[in-house]
Amino acid sequence: MYRSQQLALKYLTAAVALFGVMTVAGLLSAYYYINPDFLFGILHFNIAKILHIDTMIIWLLMGFMGAIYWFLPEEFGRELVGIRLAEILFYVFCAAVAVVAIVFIVVQYGNSNEIALWFINQGRKYVEAPRWAAIGVVVVMAVFAYNVLGTAYVTGKVTGITAVLMIDLVPLLVLYLDAFPAISNMSADLFWWWWLVHLWVEATWEVLIGCIMAWTLMQLLGTSRRIVELWLYIEVALVLGTGILGLGHHYFWIGTPSYWLTIGGLFSALEPLPLLGMVIHAVYDAGTHHMKTTNRPAFYWMLAEAFGNFLGGGVWGFMITLPQINLYAHGTQWTVSHGHFAFWGAYACGVLSVIYLVIQKVRGLAYVDGTLWKWSFAALNMGLVGMVGALLVSGFAQAFVERAIGGSTHEAFMLGQDNHWFVEGMITRFIFGLMFVAGYVALVWDLLTIGRRAPVLAAAGAAE
Amino acid sequence: MHLNDPAFWRAGAISTVAIMSAVLIMLTIDSLAAISPGGSNVPLYTVINQHIDYKFDERRGNDAPVIGGPEPLFGKVVDAAQAEALIDKGKMVIQSRACIDCHTFFGNGAYYAPDLTKAWLDPAWETWQAITGATTREDAMVKFLMNPETNRISTRAMPNLGITQQEAEAIVAYLKWMAAVDTNGFPPNFGHMQSKP
Amino acid sequence: MSEISLLQSALLLGLYVALAGGYGFVYTIARLRDAIMLQQTSFILYGLHGLTAIAIVAWTPLQVGWKGLIVASSAAFLAIPPITWRFLQRTHETEVQ
Numbered sequence: 001m002y003r004s005q006q007l008a009l010k011y012l013t014a015a016v017a018l019f020g021v022m023t024v025a026g027l028l029s030a031y032y033y034i035n036p037d038f039l040f041g042i043l044h045f046n047i048a049k050i051l052h053i054d055t056m057i058i059w060l061l062m063g064f065m066g067a068i069y070w071f072l073p074e075e076f077g078r079e080l081v082g083i084r085l086a087e088i089l090f091y092v093f094c095a096a097v098a099v100v101a102i103v104f105i106v107v108q109y110g111n112s113n114e115i116a117l118w119f120i121n122q123g124r125k126y127v128e129a130p131r132w133a134a135i136g137v138v139v140v141m142a143v144f145a146y147n148v149l150g151t152a153y154v155t156g157k158v159t160g161i162t163a164v165l166m167i168d169l170v171p172l173l174v175l176y177l178d179a180f181p182a183i184s185n186m187s188a189d190l191f192w193w194w195w196l197v198h199l200w201v202e203a204t205w206e207v208l209i210g211c212i213m214a215w216t217l218m219q220l221l222g223t224s225r226r227i228v229e230l231w232l233y234i235e236v237a238l239v240l241g242t243g244i245l246g247l248g249h250h251y252f253w254i255g256t257p258s259y260w261l262t263i264g265g266l267f268s269a270l271e272p273l274p275l276l277g278m279v280i281h282a283v284y285d286a287g288t289h290h291m292k293t294t295n296r297p298a299f300y301w302m303l304a305e306a307f308g309n310f311l312g313g314g315v316w317g318f319m320i321t322l323p324q325i326n327l328y329a330h331g332t333q334w335t336v337s338h339g340h341f342a343f344w345g346a347y348a349c350g351v352l353s354v355i356y357l358v359i360q361k362v363r364g365l366a367y368v369d370g371t372l373w374k375w376s377f378a379a380l381n382m383g384l385v386g387m388v389g390a391l392l393v394s395g396f397a398q399a400f401v402e403r404a405i406g407g408s409t410h411e412a413f414m415l416g417q418d419n420h421w422f423v424e425g426m427i428t429r430f431i432f433g434l435m436f437v438a439g440y441v442a443l444v445w446d447l448l449t450i451g452r453r454a455p456v457l458a459a460a461g462a463a464e
Numbered sequence: 465m466h467l468n469d470p471a472f473w474r475a476g477a478i479s480t481v482a483i484m485s486a487v488l489i490m491l492t493i494d495s496l497a498a499i500s501p502g503g504s505n506v507p508l509y510t511v512i513n514q515h516i517d518y519k520f521d522e523r524r525g526n527d528a529p530v531i532g533g534p535e536p537l538f539g540k541v542v543d544a545a546q547a548e549a550l551i552d553k554g555k556m557v558i559q560s561r562a563c564i565d566c567h568t569f570f571g572n573g574a575y576y577a578p579d580l581t582k583a584w585l586d587p588a589w590e591t592w593q594a595i596t597g598a599t600t601r602e603d604a605m606v607k608f609l610m611n612p613e614t615n616r617i618s619t620r621a622m623p624n625l626g627i628t629q630q631e632a633e634a635i636v637a638y639l640k641w642m643a644a645v646d647t648n649g650f651p652p653n654f655g656h657m658q659s660k661p
Numbered sequence: 662m663s664e665i666s667l668l669q670s671a672l673l674l675g676l677y678v679a680l681a682g683g684y685g686f687v688y689t690i691a692r693l694r695d696a697i698m699l700q701q702t703s704f705i706l707y708g709l710h711g712l713t714a715i716a717i718v719a720w721t722p723l724q725v726g727w728k729g730l731i732v733a734s735s736a737a738f739l740a741i742p743p744i745t746w747r748f749l750q751r752t753h754e755t756e757v758q
Contacts, residue, residue: 123559
């Protein structure tokens with residue numbers, strides 16, 4: 001195994017661990033809606049939420065990095081350049097994440113000065129980590145980019161997938177620089193912040209996961225490089241073709257000119273079209289292989305990726321993207337419903353698929369199947385869909401009562417929060433959150449034990 | 465057949481990304497002018513010296529801020545430098561306390577606490593003014609921010625974040641300025657209850 | 662927009678895309694299995710999608726430009742599954758399985 005692949009295993013392990021932290025923080029955040037006095041005066045919703053959303057970003061990033069560290073040495077045919085530095089930085093990264101989280105929990109707030117921004121909490125969503133840690137993230141990502149670009153330079157060997165990846169790493173890194181400024185003008189602050197958030201999760205990350213899925217498909221289904229590269233280019237064209245100006249769907253209400261209502265709404269409305277193509281492609285691949293594969297969990301998580309992306313991003317997104325609807329849905333639990341579904345489908349399922357593929361290689365398994373992964377798959381997906389459905393009901397109630405009827409005053413907000421549909425939605429969300437937690441526990445147990453529990457039944461389905 | 469050739473689609477991807485990025489950059493340059501203080505959509509910080517309102521604009525078909533006559537904040541007219549200092553401080557407080565992780569600003573943030581886009585115009589301050597004996601809306605807001613946990617009119621209370629008098633005044637100035645930003649009508653019908661819920 | 666038409670419009674829009682997805686999904690399975698019944702089912706799903714588009718145009722307070730986009734997108738949704746299928750066939754036919 002290449003050293004880079006050993007590093008990949010570390011990143012993927014850290015990713016799964018942070019997925020757990022994210023889940024616990026999410027459960028805590030959800031509980032505050034049911035019992036607002038919980039830990040009042042000790043730990044509040046905003047800190048729980050910060051832990052939840054920041055670990056989400058980091059576990060997915062670590063999942064991407066782990067996947068890329070796994071696939072790249074085989075792609076380049078050699079160890080990655082600068083791997084020793086990357087190995088050291090992995091531990092620095094993990095230590096930094098731990099310190100930042102502990103400071104969030106224990107210190108929580110500083111005074112309103114630069115010291116607080118540098119060492120405690122920057123207070124901008126997803127990028128709350130203090131500046132010292134943001135510098136650390138830049139360093140980690142820069143070395144990651146060096147590992148990739150440096151190896152390409154030394155080998156002189158650039159495949160289509162690695163070329164797309166390398167080009168994608170540049171905006172990925174540059175966009176993160178918006179994690180540093182503290183612009184006083186909220187309109188300008190949010191304008192640039194959305195460059196980072198949207199052009200990460202609806203552009204550069206889509207390309208990243210596209211590259212990772214390309215390698216995964218080659219190994220999982222034996223698809224040829226020519227085909228995956230061809231489809232990768234089509235995907236990049238369609239997803240970025242709609243997503244770059246789809247950024248405008250965040251520019252409806254932040255003080256930007258009204259032409260964004262048309263431009264953002266139009267391109268955002270087109271975003272589901274490539275996602276439909278992805279569903280068809282996934283079904284085609286599954287069908288031509290007669291649903292047979294040597295790695296059933298990896299295969300099913302990849303199918304979940306295609307369908308989750310379409311439903312969470314496409315269907316749920318389309319419901320709220322047109323400006324006339326968004327005016328009422330904006331900043332409600334409806335947004336939360338879409339966000340959870342889209343992130344799960346677009347990224348989490350894909351990372352889990354890769355993790356199972358890597359486990360197959362690492363444990364030398366001819367065939368990967370079992371019972372536990374199915375329980376985990378069911379509980380995680382049903383838990384997630386249950387949460388999304390509950391949040392949709394709460395979101396409808398909130399948009400209805402607070403925005404449409406109440407005019408979004410403080411009183412209207414509280415009437416919305418106290419509305420019985422809203423409250424029941426929040427309770428239901430929590431219950432499905434518990435199901436999700438159970439699925440996570442089953443996932444971890446399965447990842448630790450699959451292929452190790454019983455003799456591998458190599459004959460029973462491997463020969464397809 | 466070139467449709468089968470990855471190079472054809474690679475060229476398509478490159479040109480699509482290039483064109484869309486170029487359009488985005490052009491629109492960004494235009495938007496940045498509009499959202500700078502004093503631009504078409506975002507007022508100068510000295511707007512905090514004036515009366516702010518939010519009314520339906522028939523021509524545009526949405527609610528829009530209306531800037532009125534003199535209405536100094538805390539009874540003090542501020543010049544451009546003083547206004548900017550207040551706004552800078554207000555934003556620094558908002559970031560240091562991670563307000564955006566409970567509240568929303570222009571609908572962006574977290575959804576556990578009310579949206580603050582038009583908080584300056586919220587009718588609830590009249591009630592809070594009466595309860596606290598504050599002489600003005602801004603004094604009522606300051607009193608609230610310094611001891612929010614004492615405001616328990618609903619099941620969900622805001623925690624005490626150690627906000628000082630100076631910080632609270634800066635937040636209030638910030639919220640007053642924010643209420644004057646033209647958000648294309650968000651939030652809709654602010655303060656006009658349509659019907660009983 | 663009234664609060665009721667808000668919910669109605671949003672649900673119609675979500676259903677619109679979901680039915681398009683359903684049509685694409687069933688169409689692909691139908692082509693994989695060469696099953697006429699399934700192909701007809703897929704077109705029924707597309708028909709329902711079309712009805713949703715008509716409902717959006719007729720009953721929602723969206724502006725005319727957006728209604729035009731809905732109609733145009735419906736045309737695109739109709740074409741995407743067969744075009745994608747043909748393209749998948751063509752790109753894979755030269756592969757040695």
